[in-house]
Amino acid sequence: MAAFTLRRLGEMVAVLFAVSVLTFLIFNVIPASDPAQSMAGKSATPQLVASITEEWGFDDPLPQQYLTMMGKIFSGDLISYQGQENVVERIVEGIPATFSLCIGAAVIWMFFGILFGYLSAVRAGGLLDKLLTVLAVAGISIPVIWLASVLLYYLAYKTGLFPAQGYVELSEDPVDWAYHLILPWFTVAVTLVGLYSRVLRSNMLDAMNEDYVRTARAKGLGERQVMTRHVLRNSLIPIVTLFGLDFGALIGGSAILTERLFGLDGVGLYAFESIENLDLPPIMAIVLFGAFFVVLFNALVDIAYAYLDPRVKLGSSAR
């Protein structure tokens, strides 16, 4: 376990370094991205631009600029070009909204994904299975932006059943918190419920033909026990892998669109604004934030895998 953790930490450092260098380079080759120019405003004098360039060190060699920026991210005093606010503080402020969105959506998508997948598999070929299949395929195919627009239009603007925009702190009012998040949760979860139920269904249908399922029946177990303890249990292993990857990716950036559409003041919305303004410091910090979670959840998946499947050994080279 110690060896595994060390190895993974090493990998994480490498990934974060590569991602940050890439982001930094991409930003610096984009045309018309001179931050001094945009900070100085539309009708700035060349002197003002020059002094901003001087003050912020935009003339320094790129490696030095990179190192300065990374140093500031990790010491927590990185300042954005637009609005000149502390980037790390802004991200920390956005975390509750982002986590509320992602964790809530994850609970919904795992619950319904597993439930629908299980029902489909147990009733394979039946009416319920066919209905769930249609729903799942529809869910997978619906674009998030379309779904969000439809939900907002009918359930928020037209009928006023749900609030259209905004985020309420959980500590402030838990009911209102959930009320504001229902539509965003649903938006994120729909595609994944469809996907997970399909994957689980096919895993379970494969597992049903395994010899150990026949053994379970030969022992005299009831059909429900056979299905849950043997078929479902073993079929969930790949689902856990999938979940870790999807959840990491969701926190690491997939939530941007949803946060923007529902006006949730989270890390994703901040990312959206920063990209719009070509504001490098927050972009760098948010990219690292996202990459961190992707790598973290990859490692957690491996740990979970070794826990769920005793044949898998952590950190062996066969991985």
Place this chain on the structure above:
Amino acid sequence: MSAEPLISVRDLRVGFATEGGLVQAVDGVSFDLAPGEVLAIVGESGSGKSVTAQTIVGLTRSHNARIEGSAQLGGEELIGASERQLQRVRGERIGMVFQDPMTSFNPVYRIGAQIVEAIRAHRKDVSDAQARERAVELLDTVGIPNASQRVDSYPHQFSGGMRQRAMIAMALALEPDVLIADEPTTALDVTVQAQILTLLERLNRERDLATILITHDLGVVAEIADRVLVMHEGKVVERGELDDVFYSPADPYTRSLLGAVVRLDAAPPLRPRREGENLLEVTDLVKHFPVKRGLLVNHEVDRVRAVDGVSFSVRRGETLGLVGESGSGKSTLCRAVLQLLAPDSGSVRFEGREIAGLSRRAMRPLRREMQIVFQDPYASLNPRKRVGQIVAEPLRLQGESSGTELRGAAQELLDRVGLSAEHYDRYPHEFSGGQRQRIGIARALALRPKLIVADEPVSALDVSIRAQILDLLAELQKDFGLTYLFVAHDIGVVRHVSDRIAVMHEGRIVEEGPADQVCERPSDAYTKQLLAAVPIPDPREARARRQTIGSA
């Protein structure tokens, strides 16, 4: 055996509705089974023997199955019984053991937990701790050493033999009256098979257990059965006491089955002694597989000595049989000899020329001289290619000929191995196991090689097919002057085809010599053990042997 029958099956029929009509898998099977009796149901694959047993306990669950007839357990009708009723019977009154103990345990639960589950499914009043204690006791009974600790092992931490013992322990957890063992030793090595058969026999004796043993192996039948039922295409073609079936079979199918068995103790056809130069010489061949683990850089923590200093030679035109159990390193040896795996050290000389360490390019012209036939004729033929393409592929790869020439050559090869030229355009799945193995042999023959390495060429085949393939190999050897390195785990088969035999154990050759000498006057302890474990398909011999062992 005049006791009241425990199980009474009458006119059992199981049909499966398929697109091509109803396939009658079991067609009017009837039998009785008394307490303490071992009934062997014998048949080849597809004979309906497994379906019969599974149907009795309600495990034939396919939606397209049509089940008729009657199967009673102590007067209680099981065919058409409710799922609830059948669940009570399964595990509680009828225990089952299956062929492959690796896949028959759920890999994610501990062995003990799976036994506890079986107990608790029927005895809600037994606590987990009590059930666990019982599991330890059961594992101890079936001969798992150190059972109180091994109870917490996972299936993959057990060897094949231990898994099957655990499987038997689980089947016996609730002291059932009947044990159904479906090919219980087929996936096991012969020495392990002997132990499991002894265990089954002991349990049968001690517990007055009625046993249904399903097998294709007449040797196993002769070892432990009281009565025999021979099935063929869903029907019972022969039934009777063990000796009657073996010594005076009435049905022609039974006779052919008995005749097809390759017996270790039967003297094989006389083969002229081969003198002459060596075609293949292997000296001190070593192939180890490192086991690596490590922090940032993997380092070797252990090594598997798959081939550990092996030397042998094969003369031109002769057959060298290589025998060994699973894990003995025989497959690795084959691959290392053919340079499909680079050996760590040692020499392989083919026609006097060193080929170990030759580059891929330098090996290429030599590939045509040495070909391989694989064990599994299902996995080793590309399912998306036509049979003709498969057979002609080596010719095409060696740039031999093209177009119509290729087709002609392939058709000739198919004809040569007992298939017909019309088979050219078919796909592998349209053929039976034996026919597929013929296709594999045709492919190996395509380039007119001098040496053919046959890696377990008949072990996936039914007994009657086995003999045909062995005959084909012998015929081809005579016609083309082939030299064989014949690898198998079954020493009976090896003796039948080999001039000389080498016995492999834990990466080394422990004994080598003329076939008769190795089989009749073995000098190595392991060879003796291996020979003693081979079941003899002859009840009298088997009894005589048991008595000698028992009194010794």
